[in-house]
Amino acid sequence: MTADQQQAKLVLEGLSKQYGNFTALEPTSLTVRNGEFLTLLGPSGSGKTTLLQMVAGLAEPSAGRLLVDGADWTYRPVNERGMGMVFQHYALFPHMTVAENVAFPLQMRKLSAAEVRSRIEETLRKVQLEKFSHRFPKELSGGQQQRVALARCFVFNPNVILMDEPLGALDKALREHMQLEIRRLHKEYATTVIYVTHDQEEALVMSDRICVMNHARVEQLGSPHQIYANPETLFAATFIGHSNVLKGKRDGSDGEFARVRTAGGTFCGRDMSRNQAGEVALVVRPEHMRIGETTSAEFDSVRGRLTDLVYVGVETRLLVALPDDSILTLRHDAAGEIPSIGQEIVTHWPKAAARVVA
Amino acid sequence: MSISHANPRPAAVRLGPIWLAVPAIALLAVFFLFPMARLFVLGIQDGATGGLTTEHYQRLLTTPVYWSILGITFRIAILTAVFSVLLGYPLALWLSRMHSSRQTIMALLVLLPFWTSYLVKTFAWMILLGNRGVLNTLFMDIGLLDRPLRMMYNELGVIIGMVHAMMPLAVLTMLPVMNGIDKRLTLAAGTMGAGRSERFWLVYFPLSVPGVAAAGLLTFITSLGFFIVPAFLGGRGQTMLAQTIITQVQELVNWAFAAVLASLMVVAALVAIWIYNRFFGLSTISGGGSDSTTPGNGPLRVAGQKILRTMAILSRPFDRFDTRPGATERGFRLYPVLMLTFLIAPIFVVFPIAFTSASSLQFPPPGYSLRWFEQYLTSPVWLSATLRSFGVAFATALFATVLGGLAALALARSRSRWNGAIFALMLAPMVVPRIVIAVGLFYLMAQLGLVATNTGLVIGHTLLAIPYCFITVGAVLKSYDWRLNQAAETLGAGRLTILRRVTLPLLRGGVISAALFAFVTSFDELTVAIFISGGLKTTLPKQMWDDMFLQLNPTLAAVSVVVMLLVMLILLAAQKIQK
Ligand SMILES: Nc1ncnc2c1ncn2[C@@H]1O[C@H](COP(=O)(O)OP(=O)(O)O)[C@@H](O)[C@H]1O
Ligand SMILES: [Mg+2]
Numbered sequence: 001m002t003a004d005q006q007q008a009k010l011v012l013e014g015l016s017k018q019y020g021n022f023t024a025l026e027p028t029s030l031t032v033r034n035g036e037f038l039t040l041l042g043p044s045g046s047g048k049t050t051l052l053q054m055v056a057g058l059a060e061p062s063a064g065r066l067l068v069d070g071a072d073w074t075y076r077p078v079n080e081r082g083m084g085m086v087f088q089h090y091a092l093f094p095h096m097t098v099a100e101n102v103a104f105p106l107q108m109r110k111l112s113a114a115e116v117r118s119r120i121e122e123t124l125r126k127v128q129l130e131k132f133s134h135r136f137p138k139e140l141s142g143g144q145q146q147r148v149a150l151a152r153c154f155v156f157n158p159n160v161i162l163m164d165e166p167l168g169a170l171d172k173a174l175r176e177h178m179q180l181e182i183r184r185l186h187k188e189y190a191t192t193v194i195y196v197t198h199d200q201e202e203a204l205v206m207s208d209r210i211c212v213m214n215h216a217r218v219e220q221l222g223s224p225h226q227i228y229a230n231p232e233t234l235f236a237a238t239f240i241g242h243s244n245v246l247k248g249k250r251d252g253s254d255g256e257f258a259r260v261r262t263a264g265g266t267f268c269g270r271d272m273s274r275n276q277a278g279e280v281a282l283v284v285r286p287e288h289m290r291i292g293e294t295t296s297a298e299f300d301s302v303r304g305r306l307t308d309l310v311y312v313g314v315e316t317r318l319l320v321a322l323p324d325d326s327i328l329t330l331r332h333d334a335a336g337e338i339p340s341i342g343q344e345i346v347t348h349w350p351k352a353a354a355r356v357v358a
Numbered sequence: 359m360s361i362s363h364a365n366p367r368p369a370a371v372r373l374g375p376i377w378l379a380v381p382a383i384a385l386l387a388v389f390f391l392f393p394m395a396r397l398f399v400l401g402i403q404d405g406a407t408g409g410l411t412t413e414h415y416q417r418l419l420t421t422p423v424y425w426s427i428l429g430i431t432f433r434i435a436i437l438t439a440v441f442s443v444l445l446g447y448p449l450a451l452w453l454s455r456m457h458s459s460r461q462t463i464m465a466l467l468v469l470l471p472f473w474t475s476y477l478v479k480t481f482a483w484m485i486l487l488g489n490r491g492v493l494n495t496l497f498m499d500i501g502l503l504d505r506p507l508r509m510m511y512n513e514l515g516v517i518i519g520m521v522h523a524m525m526p527l528a529v530l531t532m533l534p535v536m537n538g539i540d541k542r543l544t545l546a547a548g549t550m551g552a553g554r555s556e557r558f559w560l561v562y563f564p565l566s567v568p569g570v571a572a573a574g575l576l577t578f579i580t581s582l583g584f585f586i587v588p589a590f591l592g593g594r595g596q597t598m599l600a601q602t603i604i605t606q607v608q609e610l611v612n613w614a615f616a617a618v619l620a621s622l623m624v625v626a627a628l629v630a631i632w633i634y635n636r637f638f639g640l641s642t643i644s645g646g647g648s649d650s651t652t653p654g655n656g657p658l659r660v661a662g663q664k665i666l667r668t669m670a671i672l673s674r675p676f677d678r679f680d681t682r683p684g685a686t687e688r689g690f691r692l693y694p695v696l697m698l699t700f701l702i703a704p705i706f707v708v709f710p711i712a713f714t715s716a717s718s719l720q721f722p723p724p725g726y727s728l729r730w731f732e733q734y735l736t737s738p739v740w741l742s743a744t745l746r747s748f749g750v751a752f753a754t755a756l757f758a759t760v761l762g763g764l765a766a767l768a769l770a771r772s773r774s775r776w777n778g779a780i781f782a783l784m785l786a787p788m789v790v791p792r793i794v795i796a797v798g799l800f801y802l803m804a805q806l807g808l809v810a811t812n813t814g815l816v817i818g819h820t821l822l823a824i825p826y827c828f829i830t831v832g833a834v835l836k837s838y839d840w841r842l843n844q845a846a847e848t849l850g851a852g853r854l855t856i857l858r859r860v861t862l863p864l865l866r867g868g869v870i871s872a873a874l875f876a877f878v879t880s881f882d883e884l885t886v887a888i889f890i891s892g893g894l895k896t897t898l899p900k901q902m903w904d905d906m907f908l909q910l911n912p913t914l915a916a917v918s919v920v921v922m923l924l925v926m927l928i929l930l931a932a933q934k935i936q937k
Contacts, residue, residue, distance in 0.1 A: 058545050078548040079557075091546035095564045104560075105550035156550070 008067075009034040009160065009192045010055065015064035017050050024050040026217045027064060032194060033209075037186055039195045041203040042213030043239070048196045051213075052162050055194065057081050068160070079108070084158035084191075086166040090149040092137040098124070098148050099133035105156040123155040126185070143174045150182065154189055161186075164196045179205050200240045204228070212236045232272045234281050234357045243283040244328045246302075250280050250356075258356045263324030267300045269354030277358040286317075286329050288353035291336065293346050301348035304328060306341055320345050375771035379780050382761040382824055386783055390821050393798030394624070394790070400617035400801070414614045418622075424602070428622070431599040434513075434588070435581035438520040439528075442577045443570055445521065445697060446528035450569075452694040453529070454536035465533070466933065471701040472526035473925050475882045476586045477902045478918040482704045483519045484510065484590055484910060485711060485719050492707060492721045515591035520581055525701060527580065528573040535569025554677045559670040564662075568638045575634045579627045583791025586884065590906060599623055600793040604888065607797055620794040627791060705922065712915035719910055730916040740901060740917065746891075747881055747898040750812060754819040754880035759873040761820065762827025770835040788825035792885040795822070800889035810892035818886035823876035830875060834868030867935045874932040878925055 010032040017025040025047040032038050040048040053059040055066060057078035066074045073081065084105075093101050099120055106116045124130045127147040137145055146166065153161055166182070167175045183206055186193050197203055203210050204224045212219040212227060212235070220227055220236045231237035238245065248262030257268035260282045269282045294301060304320040307327070311317075316332040318339070330347055332338060339345060404411040418424050449468070453461055471479070486492045487509040494506040509515055543565070544557045552560065585600035592598075599619060606616035707721070712730055714723035734740050765784050769777055787795060799818050800809065808814035838861070846856045862869070884899040891897050896904070898921065905914055 056549055058548070077553075078545070079551050079553050081549075082551065083549060085546065085549040087542050087546055089540075089542075091540060091542040093543060093547075093561060104547065104552070108547075108551035108556060152550070162549075 007034045008032070009036075009069065010194075011067040012051075012055075013065040013067065015051070015054055015061050015066060017047075017054060017059060018062040023216050025054075028218055029064075030211065030218065030221065032192060035190055035192055036208040037183070037193045037195065037206060039197060039203040039207035039210045040213055041197060041200060041210050041240070042219075043198055046213040047216040048198075048213055049164055050216075052164055052194060052196055055160075056083055056085050056162050082156075082158055084153035084156065084161040086149050086153050086161070086163040088165045088168055090137075090145050090166075092145060092148055092152070094137055097134050097136055098129060098140070101137070101148055102133075102152045102155050105152065109156060119155055123151045126154075126188075127151045127181075142170055143178070146170060146178060147181075150185065154185055154191075157189060157191075159191055161191050161193045162196075163193065165198070166195075167197075167202065175202070176205075182206065204240070210240075212239065214239070228285075230270075230272055231283065231355060231357055232274060234283070237281075237283040237355065237357055242286055242329060244286060244289065246282040246284075246322075246326065248280065248282065250276075250278055257351055260356055263326075264302045264304075264322045265300075267302075267354060268351040269356040270352065271356045273356060273358035275358055280356050280358050282354050282356055284349050284354045286331050288349045289328070289330050289347045290349065291318075291330060291332075291339075291345060291347055294348045298350055298352070299348045300351055300354065301346055302328075303344065303346050306339055306343050306345050308341065309338065318345065320347065374774070375768050376774045376776065376780075377768070378771075379765040379768035379784075382765040382828075383780065383783065385761060385817070386787070386821060386824070389799060389802065389817055390787055390795065391783075393802040394794070396801060397617045397794070397798045398621050400614050401621050403614070405614055414618045417615065418618055424619075427597055427599060427602050430596060431582060432626070434516060434520065434596065434598060435578050435584075437517055438524050438581040439574045439578040441517065441521045442524040442528040443532075443573050446525045446573065447532060447566075447570065449525075449694050449697045450529045450532040450536055451566075453533055454539075461537075462933070465530075466929070467698050467702060468526050468529050469929055469933075470926060471522070471705060472530060473878055473882075473929050474705055475899060475918075475921055475925070476523055477884060477899055477906070478708065478922060479523055479705060480519055480586050480590050481902075481906060481910075481914055481918055482707050483515070483522065483587075484906075485707050485721065485915075486704055487515055487518070487591065488719075495721060510591055511593040513592070513596055516588050516596045519587040519591040520584065522701065522704065523584075523587060524577040524581060525697075528577050531573040531576055532566065532569035535572070536566055539565045553674065555670045555673040559666045559673065563669075564666060571634055571638050575630055578630055579789060579791065582623060582626060583793040585793065586903075600791070603793055603797060607800065607889070613801065616797060620797055623791050624794055627789065631789060708915045708918045708922070711912055712919040714912050714915075717912065719912065719915075730912040733913050734916045734920070737913075739896075740898075740913070742894070743896050743898045743901040744920075746812070746815075746895065750815045750819060750897060751877045751880040753812075753816045754823055755873040755877040757816065757820045758823035758827045758876040758879075759831075759869060762824040762876075763831040763869060763872060765824075766828050766832040766835055770832065770838075771840075784828040785825050787821050792822065796885045796889050799886060803890060809890055810895045812895070814890045815887065815895075815897065818890050819880035819883055820876075822883060822886065823879040826875045826879060827872040830872040831865065831868050834865050838864060870935045871932040874928050874935075878928055881921075882925070 008031045012028055012030045012032075014027040014029055015025070016023070016027040028051065040051060042048055050059065054061045057073075057076060061074060064074070065072055068081075093104065096104070102120050102123060103116050106119055111119070120133070121130065124133055127150055129144060129147055129151065132140060132144060132148075137148065140148065146169075149166065153163075163182075167178050170178060179202060182193075182195075195203075195206060207224055209221060209223055210227050211221045212233075214235045220232045222230075227236060228241050231240070231243070234245065237243040246260070246262045246264065246267060248260040248267075251259040251261040251266055253259060253271075254268050256270070258271035258280075260267050260269065260280055262282065267282050269284075273280060302322060304322045306318055307321045308319040309316055310319065316338060318330040318332055320328045320330060322328065328347065330345075401414055402410055402412065404413065453464055453468070456464060484491070488494070489506040489508070489510075491510070493509065494503065497503040498506065509518070539562065544561050547557045547561045583600050585598060585604060588596045588598045589601055599622070603616050603619050603623075606612045606619065710723050710726075711719055711721065713726045713728065714720070715725035715727040715729070716723060762784070765780065769781060796818070799814075803809050803814045803818075808817070842860055842864070843856050846860050851859065882899060883897075884903055887897045887900040888903065891900050898917070902914060902917060905911070
């Protein structure tokens with residue numbers, strides 16, 4: 001048994017889902033490590049919920065296998081899996097009080113009344129809801145309902161917790177607060193979490209690893225830093241953080257770099273694409289681009305015209321149009337003088353910071 | 359100088375939206391509330407002196423036969439309500455699990471028997487259940503029975519007929535509540551370790567209880583005032599209160615005693631409503647969803663939870679029959695087919711009879727002919743009854759839609775403290791047993807000389823149809839975005855233009871369905887017609903009722919077919935328009 005298998009909590013082997021002729025999830029293989037916080041990140045309709053529901057046992061896979069701790073759980077009934085799940089709009093039972101909601105999973109496990117009571121008390125204290133135990137869900141605010149949903153899930157100490165956009169209905173400030181709260185609970189209970197979101201910032205803040213999904217497929221799986229620094233696909237590069245994109249054709253290689261011929265010139269970058277597609281893109285993060293000319297062989301540069309200035313608080317962004325009408329976003333360093341609109345701008349970046357993706 | 363620049367505040371008093379409800383309120387006050395009050399007073403008034411007396415109620419107390427009639431009425435109404443809800447629940451559940459487009463189509467199979475005239479349904483059961491009826495013939499032919507089984511003129515016949523008549527109402531009342539239950543709640547319960555039994559009894563069922571209770575209430579109240587089914591399918595031992603009231607008025611002309619019985623019926627209905635309102639709130643009935651049902655923490659709730667937990671434990675052994683998600687659907691399919699067959703198949707028995715060549719109701723017919731349709735179309739009595747029914751139904755549709763629609767508009771736009779009372783008044787004609795309304799109306803119209811006039815019929819039918827129009831238009835108004843009016847105003851449209859160009863086009867579907875429902879309500883109406891339409895001014899249902907008493911004949915089947923096809927057509931039209 002390899003080390004990777006040993007720490008594997010969940011293994012998906014070619015798991016896929018069809019609805020009639022429609023493919024909601026292409027065959028997907030993926031390993032979730034014991035105790036990690038894995039986020040499924042992708043736009044709406046990319047198959048995140050579908051994947052989560054098959055892991056939970058709420059949807060039956062069309063093909064493939066699901067292994068949990070090495071055992072085949074593909075067709076195990078949902079109520080025998082013992083996984084916790086937090087739903088998007090919480091799915092709190094409206095006819096039960098907060099305490100009764102939280103007690104439900106414990107009662108299903110036939111715990112003694114005394115134990116149920118002490119576990120509810122402890123868990124409600126952890127989510128700061130001890131004063132609300134006799135209220136009904138509709139008598140609570142959105143944030144409080146969210147915390148009840150978390151309590152109801154963590155209370156029975158499941159060793160896998162699945163969360164489907166649990167913060168989607170909250171406003172930004174509350175969402176940021178709850179992100180930290182969920183991370184804290186994850187550490188405290190030392191469980192494995194699969195978390196679904198379409199918010200890239202949320203994914204970056206919370207995850208040990210991110211699984212980027214698009215068009216019913218996994219685009220890339222890696223740590224937040226890996227995905228940000230080394231995107232493997234154009235989708236990953238543009239969905240997470242901002243990227244400047246120069247589309248073009250592959251044009252041989254230059255030492256360790258791949259060369260891309262674009263309308264604005266031929267540039268070099270590290271090749272991340274997994275296939276040898278001819279149509280590729282060179283992507284560079286704005287923070288790697290500097291204004292000004294350079295002659296160093298370690299840099300590439302391009303010429304364009306400043307079309308707009310956008311002030312966003314911490315910095316000013318320059319929008320630069322290239323001859324082929326594509327737009328680059330540059331950051332303006334605090335020191336330099338802000339150029340005026342219409343002015344010609346030259347920008348350069350280290351070849352080592354550019355990535356070639358398909 | 360500067361003052362002349364200021365816009366003077368318009369001096370005219372603007373009528374609040376609440377005034378739109380006035381025409382409907384006026385009609386209901388004069389022809390519904392007033393006669394009901396009159397009826398109540400008749401029961402405590404000395405016929406000769408006009409003073410107060412308890413003599414009529416004493417007569418009730420001292421005559422055991424009335425006690426037994428009361429007992430029978432309650433027994434049949436309760437049995438009907440229980441069976442309708444019990445048998446209808448799985449059917450409603452099955453419908454609620456479908457995608458909405460499929461559900462709309464399948465629900466037609468429940469709407470069809472719902473809108474089919476009670477007379478037609480009863481007539482069909484008479485053909486089926488008689489000693490030489492379809493079922494007995496069939497059972498004896500295949501050797502299941504060697505002597506005909508008595509299924510009619512006894513309690514069995516009445517209960518079969520009543521449950522058949524009431525189950526569609528029960529299903530259609532429960533369905534919206536079930537549709538409103540968040541499907542993810544049972545899924546969520548599953549992830550927390552709940553098996554099939556617990557998911558149903560601890561999560562789904564309690565959430566569906568408001569629908570169950572509303573269905574029970576409506577079927578109970580409607581059964582309480584029923585007379586068509588017991589009159590034809592019951593024996594002497596199944597005489598119900600409504601039949602007794604009819605006898606008291608029409609044969610014995612004992613108004614005071616009829617008033618006593620009618621008052622009793624209203625009290626029973628009101629008590630049932632009070633109990634219901636106490637626990638669930640009335641909004642479930644009018645389709646307002648179960649938002650007012652925060653259960654208290656009383657002993658009743660604890661007891662309820664205990665019962666549900668016991669039910670979950672008791673049904674748990676059956677969980678293992680199907681655990682895979684797909685299996686649920688497969689095991690669940692036979693029941694709805696059976697129930698839908700029970701609801702629809704009996705009605706269709708009138709078709710072959712209508713085309714029979716024989717002059718008896720023999721089944722299967724010895725040969726086929728069109729002679730009974732010919733008979734119908736050449737009979738001046740039937741034709742004039744048909745024409746009158748059409749005319750009255752058209753007028754009713756017009757008046758009820760306008761009055762009920764305006765009242766719905768009034769309540770949607772007004773925040774008056776009278777809203778609750780007006781709401782209750784608009785629904786009242788649906789909740790008070792029809793027989794009581796009809797008797798009260800008869801008393802008043804006899805004094806006004808409106809008996810046996812079309813005007814009298816239209817007034818009676820309009821007040822019966824107002825609740826349906828009020829609910830239907832109210833439902834579309836609920837989803838109407840009033841900001842559109844503000845948008846139109848900012849674009850320069852006046853009030854009338856807004857009504858004509860924005861509001862009405864958007865509400866059109868609801869308004870047309872309201873009119874169609876009102877039309878069918880009137881076209882099918884018998885209770886008021888029995889009293890108000892007399893002599894030559896008879897309507898189609900009244901003519902059928904009279905004929906069914908005289909003798910069963912295939913002409914009735916032919917008429918039934920015509921009525922059914924017409925109602926079906928209207929129903930389909932309403933369905934199409936509502937999309
Ligand atoms: N029960 C279903 N029947 C048919 N199509 C479905 C069903 N559930 C999901 N889909 C489709 O599958 C695709 C993926 O859905 P989902 O997994 O919910 O996406 P996500 O959660 O990433 O937004 C969507 O296009 C959706 O319309
Ligand atoms: Mg989703």
